[in-house]
Amino acid sequence: QNEIYSAGINGIVPKYPFDYVSLERAGSEVLPWWVLSYVAGGAGDEQTQRANVAAFRKYGIVPRMLNGAYERDLSISLFGIDLPTPLFMCPIGVIGLCALDFHGDVQIAKAAALTGVPMVASTLMMDPMEEVASHFGDTPGFFQLYTPRDRDLAASFVARAERSGFKAIVITLDTWTTGWRPRDLNTGNLPELRGYCLENYFTDDIFLRRLDRSPKEDLNAARLEWLKIWGNSLQWEDLDWLRSLTKLPLLLKGICHPDDVRRARDHGIDGIYCSNHGGRQANGGLPALDVLPEVVEAAGDMPVLFDSGIRSGSDAAKAIAMGATAVGIGRPYAYALAVGGTDGVVHYLRSALAELDLLMAIDGFPTLRDLAAAEVRAV
Ligand code: FNR
Numbered sequence: 001q002n003e004i005y006s007a008g009i010n011g012i013v014p015k016y017p018f019d020y021v022s023l024e025r026a027g028s029e030v031l032p033w034w035v036l037s038y039v040a041g042g043a044g045d046e047q048t049q050r051a052n053v054a055a056f057r058k059y060g061i062v063p064r065m066l067n068g069a070y071e072r073d074l075s076i077s078l079f080g081i082d083l084p085t086p087l088f089m090c091p092i093g094v095i096g097l098c099a100l101d102f103h104g105d106v107q108i109a110k111a112a113a114l115t116g117v118p119m120v121a122s123t124l125m126m127d128p129m130e131e132v133a134s135h136f137g138d139t140p141g142f143f144q145l146y147t148p149r150d151r152d153l154a155a156s157f158v159a160r161a162e163r164s165g166f167k168a169i170v171i172t173l174d175t176w177t178t179g180w181r182p183r184d185l186n187t188g189n190l191p192e193l194r195g196y197c198l199e200n201y202f203t204d205d206i207f208l209r210r211l212d213r214s215p216k217e218d219l220n221a222a223r224l225e226w227l228k229i230w231g232n233s234l235q236w237e238d239l240d241w242l243r244s245l246t247k248l249p250l251l252l253k254g255i256c257h258p259d260d261v262r263r264a265r266d267h268g269i270d271g272i273y274c275s276n277h278g279g280r281q282a283n284g285g286l287p288a289l290d291v292l293p294e295v296v297e298a299a300g301d302m303p304v305l306f307d308s309g310i311r312s313g314s315d316a317a318k319a320i321a322m323g324a325t326a327v328g329i330g331r332p333y334a335y336a337l338a339v340g341g342t343d344g345v346v347h348y349l350r351s352a353l354a355e356l357d358l359l360m361a362i363d364g365f366p367t368l369r370d371l372a373a374a375e376v377r378a379v
Contacts, residue, residue, distance in 0.1 A: 028040070028335070042279040044284065045283065048286075050279070051286070056309060056311075059377065059378060061376055065364050072357050074353065074356065084116040086326045087316060087352065087356075088117060088118045091144035092334055097197070098338045099337055105127045106127050107341050107342045107345070108342075116139050118139055119139075120142040121133075121166070122144050127199055129161060133164035133166060143161035145170065145172070150229045157200075169246060171250065172253040173252055175281055179280055201226055207226075239252075243268045249270035251270065251271040254275055256291045265302060272303070274291065274295045274296075287308070288306065305328060306319045306327055313352040317359050320372055322376055333345050
């Protein structure tokens with residue numbers, strides 16, 4: 001903050017916006033229209049997507065004074081890994097399309113290295129996961145698995161993730177088939193099927209074995225093969241098989257019901273990721289924030305990651321005060337990447353963290369443990 005205001009004395013205007021509305025506007029202006037509909041759009045008439053964001057206006061944190069918050073500690077520990085902040089970057093498939101050079105995954109990985117904010121890298125990376133992981137620096141990375149129908153391919157993805165140094169596997173449960181997304185349907189465009197968006201598959205020996213000719217020789221055949229193996233509608237029993245593939249911590253993404261939290265624990269799952277996919281998959285559901293407290297209660301000592309609707313540092317503070325262990329930034333970093341590449345993403349993350357830190361300073365919460373214990377009231 002001081003840096004920005006002192007530069008301002010000398011007439012230096014900041015390069016990127018500090019509020020989400022301006023960032024979204026700036027991102028929307030530079031993204032090609034069909035990428036914008038993919039990033040901005042959601043399921044149905046997007047009621048759930050809007051409700052996710054609006055839910056943050058329904059709750060407020062009650063401040064505490066004289067609490068020694070002159071210095072703050074924003075660090076957390078997740079599966080024994082120390083992280084400097086409670087933020088992470090949600091998995092965003094084919095995020096490369098938001099970058100000028102299409103290597104958005106690498107640019108995000110570099111932002112993770114610079115900020116200490118981990119990237120949860122999607123199976124739908126546009127760069128091979130080995131390449132992406134090589135840019136993490138000292139920041140741990142997590143791999144998000146879209147479980148293919150081919151079990152050998154699933155096992156291969158997990159093994160590659162482990163070999164590349166990813167520190168946890170996030171299994172997304174709500175996207176074994178693509179939701180009803182009118183904006184994408186209107187453009188007739190599923191970005192995954194554009195060019196080399198499926199690089200992570202196209203560099204996998206198990207996937208390549210399924211093809212008669214390499215994707216370079218016959219891209220269409222490779223895309224059709226991908227459509228065939230894409231989504232596996234998992235059952236609870238399948239978790240035992242997934243559990244047997246790795247010793248890395250396993251998280252389930254898309255859990256919104258306390259009974260599902262308890263069943264996850266019974267199947268040896270290590271962490272819960274409460275999310276409704278930003279309202280992109282099913283419309284008409286509750287905002288994710290509204291189900292968070294029940295999920296947290298059922299989780300007991302299991303960590304609960306949260307996303308869907310976080311736009312700012314104060315949104316993150318509310319999610320933490322409502323029980324989230326770590327908080328996922330989604331769409332905002334896609335716009336930040338479009339506006340300024342790695343630099344833009346670093347700017348956005350630092351801004352969100354600065355806002356969170358200042359809120360803790362002003363509202364009297366020296367640590368995240370104090371913030372987690374804060375009183376939250378419905379507005
Ligand atoms: C996503 N999300 C997502 N989730 C996932 O598990 N794997 C993926 O590949 C993707 N891909 C993806 C693409 C785009 C363009 C968006 C916006 C989102 C969902 C993502 O991880 C997260 O749950 C939502 O982004 C949270 O909602 P908000 O806060 O971004 O609105």
